[in-house]
Amino acid sequence: DMQMTQSPPSVSASVGDRVIITCRASRPIYTWLAWYHQKPGQAPKLLIYSASRLQTGVPSRFSGSGSGTDFTLTITSLQPEDLGTYYCQQSNSFPITFGQGTRLEIK
Amino acid sequence: QVQLVESGGGVVQPGRSLRLSCAASGFTFSSYAMHWVRQAPGKGLEWVALIWHDGSNKNYADSVKGRFTISRDDSKSTLYLQMNSLRAEDTAVYYCARCTSYYDSSVDYWGQGTLVTVSS
Numbered sequence: 001d002m003q004m005t006q007s008p009p010s011v012s013a014s015v016g017d018r019v020i021i022t023c024r025a026s027r028p029i030y031t032w033l034a035w036y037h038q039k040p041g042q043a044p045k046l047l048i049y050s051a052s053r054l055q056t057g058v059p060s061r062f063s064g065s066g067s068g069t070d071f072t073l074t075i076t077s078l079q080p081e082d083l084g085t086y087y088c089q090q091s092n093s094f095p096i097t098f099g100q101g102t103r104l105e106i107k
Numbered sequence: 108q109v110q111l112v113e114s115g116g117g118v119v120q121p122g123r124s125l126r127l128s129c130a131a132s133g134f135t136f137s138s139y140a141m142h143w144v145r146q147a148p149g150k151g152l153e154w155v156a157l158i159w160h161d162g163s164n165k166n167y168a169d170s171v172k173g174r175f176t177i178s179r180d181d182s183k184s185t186l187y188l189q190m191n192s193l194r195a196e197d198t199a200v201y202y203c204a205r206c207t208s209y210y211d212s213s214v215d216y217w218g219q220g221t222l223v224t225v226s227s
Contacts, residue, residue: 001169034213036152043217044152049207055215087152091212094166096142096154 002026002090006099014107019075021102023088028068032092035064035073039084047086048073080106109133109216111203116221119193129186129203129218136184137161140206142214143177143188145199155201156188157212171197193225 003026013019023033031051036044046055048064051071061076075082083106088099115127127143143155156177157166165177176189186203200220207215 032211034207034211036214038152043202043219044214045217046207046213046215049211049213049215085151089152089154089213094157095168096157096166096212098152098154101151 001095002029002093002097004088004090004097004099006086006088006102008102009100010103010105012105012107013078015078015080017078019078019082019104021073021075021086021088021104023066023071023073023099025069025071025090025092029090029092031067032090033064033066033071034089034091035062036087036089037082037084038087044087078106082106109205111205111216111218113201113203113218113221116201116223118224118226120227121194121225123193124189124191125193125223127188127190127201127203127221127223129188131184131186131203131205134205136179137181140209140212141177141179141186142204142206142212143175143186144202144204144214144217145197146202146220147196147199150199153199157206158186160209190223193223195225197223198225199223 033051035048038044052064085101110132158177178187203218204214205216207213
């Protein structure tokens with residue numbers, strides 16, 4: 001199965017900071033990579049698909065990049081509502097797999 | 108607007124069966140592939156199953172293959188997950204989710220989830 005490894009496992013940052021989360025696939029996945037944000041007690045929300053395409057309605061402070069095996073999610077100018085857990089997900093091959101998550105705390 | 112509403116969760120004994128339903132509205136259900144994704148308490152997301160828009164193909168996680176069956180009724184705009192031989196490790200919130208597009212199996216809409224607890 002395709003392994004998706006996220007880092008860091010957790011991060012604490014201040015409002016206005018830039019945060020970078022990385023996701024590494026165990027084999028190349030082209031750009032079949034999505035990023036989700038999940039707030040406590042809520043369903044996940046799609047942020048980025050196809051590695052770099054911003055989902056409609058998602059603030060432009062979120063951006064994604066990468067291809068092959070290495071991907072990044074960047075949040076510029078962190079906002080209080082950005083707290084929660086971020087997951088990457090590959091859809092290049094079955095079984096579809098998620099990263100283990102990165103928990104983001106606001107200082 | 109797109110809505111996905113799951114139902115059918117509850118407490119069930121190990122070895123028993125349960126069927127989850129997901130009522131879809133606000134889009135042409137028959138045009139989209141659909142997923143089930145689950146999340147055990149305090150854990151991360153785990154993909155469970157996918158059914159193509161026309162029902163012609165189904166894919167499953169190894170952890171549920173042979174025990175769970177995904178299906179759809181386009182006339183009712185409803186997605187199902189039949190879960191047999193349930194185990195304690197199947198305890199989770201189960202989300203119904205829509206594929207972003209024909210070519211992209213990421214998820215653009217999620218339901219609110221239904222909790223399944225497998226316990227004696």
